[in-house]
Amino acid sequence: MWRWCLIFGMTAWLATATPALAFIAYVSNEKSNTVSVIDTNSWTVTKTIKVGQRPRGIEFTRDGKFVFVAVGDDDSIQVIDVAKQEVVDTLPSGPDPELFALDADGKILYVANENDNTVTIIDVEKRTRLGEIQVGVEPEGMAISPDGAILINTSETTNMAHFIDTKTHQIVANVLVDARPRFAEFKRDNSEVWVSSEIGGTVSVIDPVKREVMKKIEFEIPGLRSEAIQPVGIGMTKDGKTAFVALGPANRVAVVDATSHKVTKYLLVGQRVWHMAFTPDEKYLMVTNGVSNDVSVIDVAAQKVIKTIQVGELPWGITIAQP
Amino acid sequence: MIRWLVAAIGLSIAATPVLAADPIEIGVGYLGRAGVKPKLSLVELPAENDGLAGARLAIEDNNTTGKFLNQHFKLEEVRLKDNEDVAKAAATLAERTGFIIADLPADDLLKAADALRDRGTLLLNAGAIDDRLREQDCRANVIHVAPTRSMLADALAQYLVWKQWKRWLFVVGSHDRDKLYADALRRAATRFGARIVQERIFEDTGGARRTDSGVTLIQRQMPVFTQQAPAYDVLVAADESEVFASYLPYRTWDPRPVAGSAGLVPSSWHAAQDQWGAIQIQNRFAKLNSRHMTALDMQAWTAARMIGEAASRTKSGDTKAVSDFLKGPDFSIAAFKGRRLTLRNWNLQLRQPILLVDGRMVVSVSPQEGFLHQVSELDTLGADRPETKCKLR
Numbered sequence: 001m002w003r004w005c006l007i008f009g010m011t012a013w014l015a016t017a018t019p020a021l022a023f024i025a026y027v028s029n030e031k032s033n034t035v036s037v038i039d040t041n042s043w044t045v046t047k048t049i050k051v052g053q054r055p056r057g058i059e060f061t062r063d064g065k066f067v068f069v070a071v072g073d074d075d076s077i078q079v080i081d082v083a084k085q086e087v088v089d090t091l092p093s094g095p096d097p098e099l100f101a102l103d104a105d106g107k108i109l110y111v112a113n114e115n116d117n118t119v120t121i122i123d124v125e126k127r128t129r130l131g132e133i134q135v136g137v138e139p140e141g142m143a144i145s146p147d148g149a150i151l152i153n154t155s156e157t158t159n160m161a162h163f164i165d166t167k168t169h170q171i172v173a174n175v176l177v178d179a180r181p182r183f184a185e186f187k188r189d190n191s192e193v194w195v196s197s198e199i200g201g202t203v204s205v206i207d208p209v210k211r212e213v214m215k216k217i218e219f220e221i222p223g224l225r226s227e228a229i230q231p232v233g234i235g236m237t238k239d240g241k242t243a244f245v246a247l248g249p250a251n252r253v254a255v256v257d258a259t260s261h262k263v264t265k266y267l268l269v270g271q272r273v274w275h276m277a278f279t280p281d282e283k284y285l286m287v288t289n290g291v292s293n294d295v296s297v298i299d300v301a302a303q304k305v306i307k308t309i310q311v312g313e314l315p316w317g318i319t320i321a322q323p
Numbered sequence: 324m325i326r327w328l329v330a331a332i333g334l335s336i337a338a339t340p341v342l343a344a345d346p347i348e349i350g351v352g353y354l355g356r357a358g359v360k361p362k363l364s365l366v367e368l369p370a371e372n373d374g375l376a377g378a379r380l381a382i383e384d385n386n387t388t389g390k391f392l393n394q395h396f397k398l399e400e401v402r403l404k405d406n407e408d409v410a411k412a413a414a415t416l417a418e419r420t421g422f423i424i425a426d427l428p429a430d431d432l433l434k435a436a437d438a439l440r441d442r443g444t445l446l447l448n449a450g451a452i453d454d455r456l457r458e459q460d461c462r463a464n465v466i467h468v469a470p471t472r473s474m475l476a477d478a479l480a481q482y483l484v485w486k487q488w489k490r491w492l493f494v495v496g497s498h499d500r501d502k503l504y505a506d507a508l509r510r511a512a513t514r515f516g517a518r519i520v521q522e523r524i525f526e527d528t529g530g531a532r533r534t535d536s537g538v539t540l541i542q543r544q545m546p547v548f549t550q551q552a553p554a555y556d557v558l559v560a561a562d563e564s565e566v567f568a569s570y571l572p573y574r575t576w577d578p579r580p581v582a583g584s585a586g587l588v589p590s591s592w593h594a595a596q597d598q599w600g601a602i603q604i605q606n607r608f609a610k611l612n613s614r615h616m617t618a619l620d621m622q623a624w625t626a627a628r629m630i631g632e633a634a635s636r637t638k639s640g641d642t643k644a645v646s647d648f649l650k651g652p653d654f655s656i657a658a659f660k661g662r663r664l665t666l667r668n669w670n671l672q673l674r675q676p677i678l679l680v681d682g683r684m685v686v687s688v689s690p691q692e693g694f695l696h697q698v699s700e701l702d703t704l705g706a707d708r709p710e711t712k713c714k715l716r
Contacts, residue, residue, distance in 0.1 A: 096603075096606075114600075114603050115603060115606055115607075117387055136387055136388055136391065137384045137387045137388060138600065138603050155388075156600065156603075156657070157384055157388075157628075157657065158384075158387060158388040158391070159388070159632075159635070159657075160388070160391060162391075171391070174391040174392070176392075176635060176636070179632075179655060179656065179657040179663060180600075180657045198657075199655070199657040199662065199663045200655070200657075200663065201663070225699065225700060227662040227663060227699065227700070227701075228662075230662075249661075
């Protein structure tokens with residue numbers, strides 16, 4: 001019976017999906033206090049969901065049924081039911097949550113609390129706090145290693161990537177990077193972790209075993225002051241070969257050869273580009289442009305911007321459901 | 324038993340990097356003059372710990388970072404009384420700390436700098452805005468974190484010109500520092516294409532700043548004082564002495580905005596600044612000090628953070644190593660102003676955006692768009708390298 005269902009389902013899915021796979025992207029609009037839902041087939045906003053104050057970090061749950069969104073000025077993380085497209089619950093996040101990371105099973109949530117120099121650990125199912133980890137000043141970026149053993153937290157005024165053991169909740173290493181580190185991203189094979197420094201203007205490539213900076217990626221755009229180049233969001237293809245780095249008020253996304261760590265291209269997007277997410281087939285990369293209130297769609301293979309979608313005011317974070 | 328021993332050894336090995344040696348102690352001095360500066364508005368009266376409170380927060384921030392680097396920062400505060408000798412106080416403080424954050428008038432700062440010249444102590448000027456300290460009177464052992472009068476004036480002028488308020492009615496106070504600010508504003512007008520249509524002096528004839536029926540009198544005086552002016556777009560007032568400027572808004576004869584020492588005011592910081600993550604430092608500051616953060620607080624915070632930043636980059640508390648890093652090409656600091664701040668290597672002035680505030684809100688941040696520079700747009704504010712009179716010694 002199940003098998004039949006499955007085969008039938010697959011056929012139906014394949015039939016509808018052949019022209020282009022449709023995915024759903026959720027975008028947090030920092031100023032409007034809303035989340036825009038985008039259909040990647042038609043590239044249109046299909047729904048705008050009201051959320052709490054100052055939504056920023058946003059992530060699908062592993063089962064794709066819910067979206068977590070950090071609403072910093074309400075000191076909580078709200079839970080959006082994807083089927084209902086509305087906020088249905090709240091997680092106890094600690095003060096001023098901005099970014100967070102879910103563990104591989106989707107059971108534990110690690111939240112950076114900018115206001116009190118802590119990372120809060122939350123049991124997603126029980127909706128309870130499991131503990132807190134003291135980190136540097138203004139914790140922000142969060143990433144979990146592919147093997148789940150290490151949580152990276154970046155602290156913006158301390159200028160470090162803190163390596164936290166996810167079992168003991170102890171800091172095991174602190175790696176100094178350039179000023180105002182905002183985002184961390186692992187290569188899928190655990191060979192590198194990249195940390196963007198917004199004010200320093202660089203991306204540090206860290207060896208996760210030695211826990212040392214191996215290399216710093218710098219950016220240079222003719223005709224643009226170096227102060228305007230402020231790396232924030234990072235996206236890496238699953239094969240670990242190509243990376244994209246959002247450069248903030250430089251209004252560009254840098255394409256980086258992730259093997260040689262050389263910048264190969266700059267793509268002009270909207271104003272003040274923040275964060276990004278790939279469609280699961282990695283055909284497209286969507287980036288949020290804070291000041292121009294839109295989302296740019298990048299064709300990953302062609303390395304070209306193909307579309308701009310108007311969303312709410314000051315779009316910040318973005319997440320796309322896995323199929 | 325053996326198992327226990329092995330476990331204990333294992334633990335001690337794992338814990339070694341955390342529990343290493345005693346932390347490196349890094350002393351930071353704060354040298355200021357006691358006494359409260361007069362203000363026309365009661366709400367602007369500075370707190371007793373104005374400036375110092377910012378340094379204290381930065382020391383806390385430095386120590387949060389220092390935990391991970393085995394560094395510990397300690398603030399030593401010295402407030403001078405009226406006739407106390409600044410050179411002597413600075414020398415005594417320098418026996419214990421390699422770095423001194425100074426909130427001193429220009430002449431006092433120079434006395435302190437010269438007294439410490441051969442000692443290697445680094446002074447960070449958080450309070451004095453005098454251009455001469457960065458020009459003809461510059462010193463190799465003083466880094467300037469406070470902006471200069473000309474940086475403040477240029478920041479304001481760029482905005483007024485962008486706004487197309489190019490005809491200025493210019494009112495200047497009768498005290499020396501009012502005249503210095505007036506000089507900076509005149510220079511800014513010439514630089515950015517504004518025109519002073521008329522200049523008036525507001526004589527300080529003495530008298531109290533606070534009286535029971537003052538408002539009635541002011542309401543009669545200010546319209547009359549601003550009467551019969553040539554056509555103008557904005558009244559620009561230079562009144563650092565706080566004698567008259569705050570009385571001007573809403574009382575000018577012609578309905579015109581006021582800028583300079585009242586109305587739209589250029590400042591390195593304001594309690595309403597919330598962009599670029601600033602809300603976080605505002606919250607931290609309020610939690611620690613139960614009040615708003617002022618420009619002087621921010622300047623002192625930045626000074627103490629610069630020491631912390633250099634100590635973490637050099638992994639050292641050594642005065643020379645830290646000073647060399649700060650003066651070197653790799654130094655930059657994040658201070659919630661949307662871009663990195665660096666030092667002008669020809670006079671050791673910190674480059675920084677300047678906020679334009681109306682007392683309640685941040686109206687704009689200079690440099691304004693379109694004011695270009697071949698090195699850094701921040702160098703469109705204040706004296707630039709080709710015009711400097713500084714020879715660092």
